[in-house]
Amino acid sequence: MTFETLTLLVPELALFALAVVVLLIGAVRSSAYVGRGPLAEVSRGPAGWTTLLGLGATFILTFTVREGASLLDGAFVQDSLALFAKRLFLASAAISLLGSLTLRTGAFSRRSAEYHFALVASLLGMSVVASARELVLLFVGFELMSIPLFLMTGFLKREAVVPEAALKFFLVGTASSAMIVYGMSFVYGVAGSTMLSDIPPPLRDGPPLLMLGMAILLAGLGFKIAAFPFHMWAPDTYEAASPPFVAWLSVAPKAAGFVVIIRLYLAGVGTAALVWTPVIAVLAGMTMVTGNLMAIPQRNIKRLLAYSGIAHIGYMLVGLAALSSSGVAMMLFYLVAYTFGNMGAFLVVQAVAQSEQSDGIDAYRGLAQRSPLLALAMLLFLLSLGGIPFVAGFWAKLYVFWAAVERGMYGLVFLGAVLTVVALYYYLLVARRMYIDAPERPEPVQVPGLLGVAIVACVIGVVGMGLYPAPWVTLAQRVASTLFS
């Protein structure tokens, strides 16, 4: 390991150092010593702010890494896809943090350091996952990403539904990890190596055991991205955990899962990867149908957003099913648009939940009269998720469908277009509550300052990408083109 290797690992080393610092803050200001001595004053302050600053610094440090470098004999790459994903993870984590810094819940102030330590540890896992081109490293990264997520889901352990949701997430998560490692064992058995570069591309004329291993791996990854039929954990988990965390949970681990799918099934394979199109297309179709139809009857806004999130995973799989450079590019664009729209919606949920003590859709009655700006922000997020022109989601859906049409998948695109209308129905149900129904109480919803900043950031993202998508499209195409050379 040379000095040059270390310079290439700068984002990961920075995250590791940040995790150590945050844990030390927690140890010095331990909750066990509340009420004694000079360290008694425990606040949510230092750990959270340190994490936020650290994430910002790490984000800047990702730009110092030489793009396209590979280290540890090719087991770890800092290519443009990895760096793109890392910046997405860091930015979404920072937005989520802005939302959770203002949480008034006791657990968040008492155990602030543990929460932020888990967040940084999970981010480190995601960074490793995004760069790993070796099976064991990939698995370790996945575990490092997932285990803190279980902890963070169960963070408000005193509330009634939380332990159940955290346990479900934990069981599903460990089962999916087991499937991933089982699939990997087949792949290793065939290839005799854990390096992705030594594994033959999984093609139709390839060894059957390799195909079996890759199929099992895809199922394991399906759990991680919550694609049908592996989506059952998402609504329960989202309902129980705190909204700013869910905003991040619904975005970053999914992005990590997609990066791994791209690396395992597509990168460097070229058009021969089309053998996977039927599998991914069926997965995409079923995920879109399930997510959209199950969202309709929901009365809880978090469950509604959970099912709509599943549907969005389906749309992203449509882009992936095209298995082309443009398909991957459009999927990455969709991922960014979905990040802003979905995180923004969950942050508004946090604001309303904090003021109304309710996650029901009925809590949004007359929000437009009470807090017009908050209602407008929510409307923009919902329209973006629904795919209305001039907000980000419209271009995302259009581009993804366009990539699929290029491959002649008219049926899948037609299904997706029909389901977009279905999705608009349940998004507009929420909008009707906000704009047409009369409010139950006149006073405006209080939005804490930092949460407001996070919501505004998401609004800028959604509207900016909607009005001027060109730079994001160029970026996504540049990232995708390096994979298909």
Add this chain to the structure above:
Amino acid sequence: MGGYLSVVIYLVMIVAFAIVSLAVARVLRPRRPFAAKLQTYECGAEPFGQAWVQFPVGFYLVALLFIVFDALAVFLFPWVLALRGLGMWAVVAMVVFLAILGLGWFYAFRERLLEWQ
């Protein structure tokens, strides 16, 4: 695939041996049960109560801390044996590893997990 045939045969023989020996024993053995004979034999304490009771969560914390210690031991022994060939780099790597574990122990100590409550 040919290499895996022996694994399959082995697997079948393992399962068959267990089934056959249990079945044969059931046919041949005399059956005269009495209370003392049906008790837990040698290993384990006398059973009492139901298994479905709540445990103090402290047990799990202690178990977790022990596993950390265990993992350390698992890594330390082969490290000591291989140290001569690996040189200074291995020492540095182990110091980093110990520092990470030590940090966890320090946190546990500050959270008062080492005191039985």
